[in-house]
Amino acid sequence: MFDKQEFVSKLVTEEKAKIVLLVMDGLGDIPVNGKTPLQAANTPNLDNLAKESDLGQTIPVLPGITPGSGPGHLSLFGYDPIKYQIGRGILEALGIGVEVGEKDVVARANFATWDGKVVLDRRAGRPATEESAKVVQLLSEKIKKIEDVEITFYPGKEHRFVVKFTGEGLGDKVTDADPQKEGHPMVWAEGLDEPSKKTARIVNELIKKIAEVLKDNPKINFALIRGFSKYPDLPKFPQVYKMKAGAIATYPMYRGLAKLVGMEIIETGQTVADEIKTLKEKWNDYDFFYVHVKKTDSYGEDGKFEEKVKVIEEVDAIIPEIVSLNPDVLVITGDHSTPVPLKAHSWHPVPLLIWSKYTRRGLSQAFNEFECARGTLGTIHASDVMTLALAYAGKLEKFGA
Amino acid sequence: MFDKQEFVSKLVTEEKAKIVLLVMDGLGDIPVNGKTPLQAANTPNLDNLAKESDLGQTIPVLPGITPGSGPGHLSLFGYDPIKYQIGRGILEALGIGVEVGEKDVVARANFATWDGKVVLDRRAGRPATEESAKVVQLLSEKIKKIEDVEITFYPGKEHRFVVKFTGEGLGDKVTDADPQKEGHPMVWAEGLDEPSKKTARIVNELIKKIAEVLKDNPKINFALIRGFSKYPDLPKFPQVYKMKAGAIATYPMYRGLAKLVGMEIIETGQTVADEIKTLKEKWNDYDFFYVHVKKTDSYGEDGKFEEKVKVIEEVDAIIPEIVSLNPDVLVITGDHSTPVPLKAHSWHPVPLLIWSKYTRRGLSQAFNEFECARGTLGTIHASDVMTLALAYAGKLEKFGA
Known part of the structure; x- marks a missing residue:
């Protein structure tokens, strides 16, 4: 071209x-x-x-x-x-002022509601930004690392937040961990090459940990993560x-x-x-x-x-x-x-x-x-x-x- | 691209x-x-x-x-x-309302005058549309099939007409059966791949049959066929x-x-x-x-x-x-x-x-x-x-x- x-x-x-x-x-x-x-x-x-x-x-x-x-x-x-x-994750991250390094993968995330089988609400009833920020704070305290990958959370508007994955050998060719439609079973992240398979494994593990931490919250009890992107060259x-x-x-x-x-x-x-x-x-x-x-x-x-x-x-x-x-x-x-x-x-x-x-x-x-x-x-x-x-x-x- | x-x-x-x-x-x-x-x-x-x-x-x-x-x-x-x-044959065919199917090859054709060796007039003296239509009618009665391929003729303006070839395994990568210049020997169709070689064989055979049917007509006694095209995808x-x-x-x-x-x-x-x-x-x-x-x-x-x-x-x-x-x-x-x-x-x-x-x-x-x-x-x-x-x-x- x-x-x-x-x-x-x-x-x-x-x-x-x-x-x-x-x-x-x-x-x-x-x-x-x-x-x-x-x-x-x-x-x-x-x-x-x-x-x-x-x-x-x-x-x-x-x-x-x-x-x-x-x-x-x-x-x-x-x-x-x-x-x-430019990937959506990186733009969302830039939009809230996240510093993105060369080894990082960033993604945008939604709080969601699920019943253990299907995703009931992809936006967890659109919580207030303040309420959502408190949950992000809680996650930041409870989840800091998965395998050798550091996890950082950043609050966004309403149900939205950003996740940064920092570690060696992470790829961004990862499909969205998101069923796209409500009432459907969860669709988990998949890596399309070797480095991205590592990212996908961490992402899916992270979502399970988030569900565990939030299990007593009736609405904000799950997360969808998508738009994975590295710093573009x-x-x-x-x-x-x-x-x-x-x-x-x-x-x-x-x-x-x-x-x-x-x-x-x-x-x-x-x-x-x-x-x-x-x-x-x-x-x-x-x-x-x-x-x-x-x-x-x-x-x-x-x-x-x-x-x-x-x-x-x-x-x-x-x-x-x-x-x-x-x-x-x-x-x-x-x-x-x-x-x-x-x-x-x-x-x-x-x-x-x-x-x-x-x-x-x-x-x-x-x-x-x-x-x-x-x-x-x-x-x-x-x-x-x-x-x-x-x-x-x-x-x-x-x-x- | x-x-x-x-x-x-x-x-x-x-x-x-x-x-x-x-x-x-x-x-x-x-x-x-x-x-x-x-x-x-x-x-x-x-x-x-x-x-x-x-x-x-x-x-x-x-x-x-x-x-x-x-x-x-x-x-x-x-x-x-x-x-x-889009091939000229298909446009000419569409222009006169020919239905073209997936197995068809269409081409535009000219009535021409030849002396058995060279093409004397590529347009057969520009016959009136009605005269030309009568010749097309005659060809339709005399030539219906070559090998397993059905031949259909459609009249056009003056010296022009359209031929449709319907059969299995016909290609449209066929060079024009046309010397382009008057006073030159005939240039016969050539197929550029296997299916098109079948089409070319039928086309050349068809032109010889047309010459045979029209051999007593002093002017309209030959045909040039070109612009071979299948239905485009x-x-x-x-x-x-x-x-x-x-x-x-x-x-x-x-x-x-x-x-x-x-x-x-x-x-x-x-x-x-x-x-x-x-x-x-x-x-x-x-x-x-x-x-x-x-x-x-x-x-x-x-x-x-x-x-x-x-x-x-x-x-x-x-x-x-x-x-x-x-x-x-x-x-x-x-x-x-x-x-x-x-x-x-x-x-x-x-x-x-x-x-x-x-x-x-x-x-x-x-x-x-x-x-x-x-x-x-x-x-x-x-x-x-x-x-x-x-x-x-x-x-x-x-x-x-």
């Missing part, structure tokens, strides 16, 4: 440049009463920037395909999101693009994704203002900054139009501060669309703005979905964004003579 | 939805006196729909490649038209997309293409009004409807601008009836362009409209080539249309977490 990133990487030079990739999560939307949040927001700074920028829209995976945060971000970082599929962003790369993100999932591709994680606070303060402080320490704004997605998921508008306006307000740092290239885009009316990620193309000295400026008057659909960059794959950023930064050699 | 359809099929859910794919054959055009037929036509309903839709344009195969009806339709149905190439549309699919088309070629991918053929009349009547009657019986309008292409091929405009207006008039059925997704597009000034299929991108609850509506004001070129969907491959239709219908899971 042709690997675009590998092709591009051969053209990358050591030229020094500053690139900022500002990702407004779930940015793209569809109109409500005739306007999208980007259109409804008062964004004088983004609109002024648009007048000097190249605009376009991106397809994160394929037209019609709704990406999760993993594929959406990998694509923006220049990775083929279909070639590099991805080409490293700083090597591929010859840039020291730092990630400024407030949520664990996005710090985790940045770490997966080899970016350094820069400590920051909880707000957009904190993130920009961090960007300024660390401006001299990195060539490439990935800055992640989460709340555009959160309010899209919650169906809150006005709140999504406010976050966009909040970002608009800090644009002059980014511009005053004088980056060679500033990219503003999203990892996918999260339309308010859908309350979910969607397949709609994502607005894209690239600002630099060398843009074909002058066509667009504002930054929104419609101007981007008719922009100078056209409709491109999100994994082309990094190539474009490098090009505008003068970091790519000519291809061929 | 990455198979997009296979990738998409893994994300398709059992969710129930109604999708209508309305194909106006050869829809795209180029301006004559400043307007394309779509622009010249009075289309208040299509234009109103455009205001609530996502518009774009499709590339059926590759930019610059002019597709035949086969690749044009396969691409719209979500199949890679380069991976799935395509992934089946209803399984791939988890939808019961029905095809409403007035011409055999398009019913045949729909049947190739596993759609059910719904009987209908000869007019657009008949097709819509059928759509209404069968509305509850299928999840997916492919509705084919032929005449936009026919008048393009004939170079008749005003007539093409009239067909577009005829379709415009029935749009409210389709909308009143309340489909989850209505797609209106063509399988390729057939510009009036070219009097032929062309490579120009094809207008695309997708109407549903979840469109990025509001940018476009009319349905025509220029609004589509600047629409919210951008320029996409025609094989992405099905993915988009499924997305808007809520029938696709998110890819990755």
Whole structure:
């Protein structure tokens, strides 16, 4: 299979440049009463920037395909999101801030109810997050090791938690320990190669131990474990693009994704203002900054139009501060669309703005979905964004003579 | 090779939805006196729909490649038209309504003139269709079987006809029995594997028998046979997309293409009004409807601008009836362009409209080539249309977490 990133990487030079990739999560939307949040927001700074920028829209995976945060971000970082599929376990673990090492296998787990024969409820009646966390605490005290493998539990939301297996010779080609349907007998984990057989044995033993520890609890008395994954071996962003790369993100999932591709994680606070303060402080320490704004997605998921508008306006307000740092290239885009009316990620193309000295400026008057659909960059794959950023930064050699 | 359809099929859910794919054959055009037929036509309903839709344009195969009806339709149905190439024999057979079974090999044939040594005229002086049909009738009476293989003849236009070979162990890896050039000695069929060697033997024997039967006819006294093909084994549309699919088309070629991918053929009349009547009657019986309008292409091929405009207006008039059925997704597009000034299929991108609850509506004001070129969907491959239709219908899971 042709690997675009590998092709591009051969053209990358050591030229020094500053690139900022500002990702407004779930940015793209569809109109409500005739306007999208980007259109409804008062964004004088983004609109002024648009007048000097190249605009376009991106397809994160394929037209019609709704990406999760993993594929959406990998694509923006220049990775083929279909070639590099990140296991659900690792994403869940990254999402709650679990440190995953090279010898670890991580998996996501559900508390469940069973009667000793069949799984009655795959979510154990959806316990409150606090109740579930107490059970995770109990398991942490009672179960620390199986054979030579250390077991670590991490609480999640409601019935969900994460398990990390640390030991020698563990594989992740393990089928889900989950009957998928309620009222069915348990389906145990199976390893598809030798190292994975070891993992499967430990997993099945763990589930039996969990059942033993929780046997007096009427509802939370069993666990299903699935999505087994090791730390994926991805080409490293700083090597591929010859840039020291730092990630400024407030949520664990996005710090985790940045770490997966080899970016350094820069400590920051909880707000957009904190993130920009961090960007300024660390401006001299990195060539490439990935800055992640989460709340555009959160309010899209919650169906809150006005709140999504406010976050966009909040970002608009800090644009002059980014511009005053004088980056060679500033990219503003999203990892996918999260339309308010859908309350979910969607397949709609994502607005894209690239600002630099060398843009074909002058066509667009504002930054929104419609101007981007008719922009100078056209409709491109999100994994082309990094190539474009490098090009505008003068970091790519000519291809061929 | 990455198979997009296979990738998409893994994300398709059992969710129930109604999708209508309305194909106006050869829809795209180029301006004559400043307007394309779509622009010249009075289309208040299509234009109103455009205001609530996502518009774009499709590339059926590759930019610059002019597709035949086969690749044009396969691409719209979500199949890679380069991976799935349908033999000319089968398309010719489908075009005249021949039923092709799993054991059959079909081929297209020409009446020709030869002098016992060289082929003098590959088209036997282009006989009238009626004259040619009489010769086919004569052959049908005289030649019914060679070895254990049944031979069936079907008349076509002018010098053309179709032959169907029905028997055990027939292959279709057979070279053309055709010297390609006039004044050259005959080149006989050759089989490239064991089953195809049997077919080639029968084919060559058949041509000699035809020459024997027609030996007193000065012009129509020989036949060339080529484009050998069996029924192709395509992934089946209803399984791939988890939808019961029905095809409403007035011409055999398009019913045949729909049947190739596993759609059910719904009987209908000869007019657009008949097709819509059928759509209404069968509305509850299928999840997916492919509705084919032929005449936009026919008048393009004939170079008749005003007539093409009239067909577009005829379709415009029935749009409210389709909308009143309340489909989850209505797609209106063509399988390729057939510009009036070219009097032929062309490579120009094809207008695309997708109407549903979840469109990025509001940018476009009319349905025509220029609004589509600047629409919210951008320029996409025609094989992405099905993915988009499924997305808007809520029938696709998110890819990755």
